[in-house]
Amino acid sequence: MTSNSTFYFPAPITQHFCTQCGYQLTRMRPPLDNKERDCCTHCGAVHYRNPLPVVGTLPIWEDKILLCKRAIEPCYGKWTLPAGFMELDESTEQGAIRETLEEAGAHIQLQQLLTILDVPSVSQVHLYYLATLQNLHFTPGEESLEVQLFSFENIPWAEIAFPTVEKTLHYYIECYPHSTPPPLHLVLP
Ligand SMILES: [Zn+2]
Numbered sequence: 001m002t003s004n005s006t007f008y009f010p011a012p013i014t015q016h017f018c019t020q021c022g023y024q025l026t027r028m029r030p031p032l033d034n035k036e037r038d039c040c041t042h043c044g045a046v047h048y049r050n051p052l053p054v055v056g057t058l059p060i061w062e063d064k065i066l067l068c069k070r071a072i073e074p075c076y077g078k079w080t081l082p083a084g085f086m087e088l089d090e091s092t093e094q095g096a097i098r099e100t101l102e103e104a105g106a107h108i109q110l111q112q113l114l115t116i117l118d119v120p121s122v123s124q125v126h127l128y129y130l131a132t133l134q135n136l137h138f139t140p141g142e143e144s145l146e147v148q149l150f151s152f153e154n155i156p157w158a159e160i161a162f163p164t165v166e167k168t169l170h171y172y173i174e175c176y177p178h179s180t181p182p183p184l185h186l187v188l189p
Contacts, residue, residue, distance in 0.1 A: 057100045075161035111131055
């Protein structure tokens with residue numbers, strides 16, 4: 001593979017070969033487990049797959065919200081809050097700050113957790129923190145076409161990328177100007 005466009009993120013994830021020894025995996029129920037897993041009958045490794053946390057922010061400046069226009073699939077060209085998959089060895093807060101910097105070039109002061117949204121259909125949990133922009137020097141990162149501040153009445157509702165982003169925006173606007181809304185926890189289809 002030579003081009004970035006030939007890489008993709010396989011979901012739902014299945015695994016064919018053992019990452020420990022390279023042997024072909026068998027779908028079976030390991031001892032003391034109640035679910036089938038990808039197991040290596042050669043070295044004994046059990047390859048558990050677990051939900052992925054997605055972390056992001058709702059960055060605000062006065063009474064405006066920062067959104068990013070996506071430059072990647074899925075939902076190319078739609079508007080989203082800066083967010084992405086957690087990296088290994090980081091906290092949810094560190095991940096949210098990193099994603100905001102990567103996607104929006106925005107420096108923020110992280111505030112409280114705003115939403116916890118379970119999405120079992122894709123085995124993900126999305127966590128959004130409220131954040132205040134430290135300045136207006138934001139700029140689109142490689143995964144964004146544009147970064148823009150929107151007043152509540154100008155949010156492009158018909159062009160929002162994901163249901164979790166839409167829920168988080170609605171919740172913030174519903175609570176405004178309550179400065180410390182309690183975290184909203186929902187299960188989305
Ligand atoms: Zn193995």
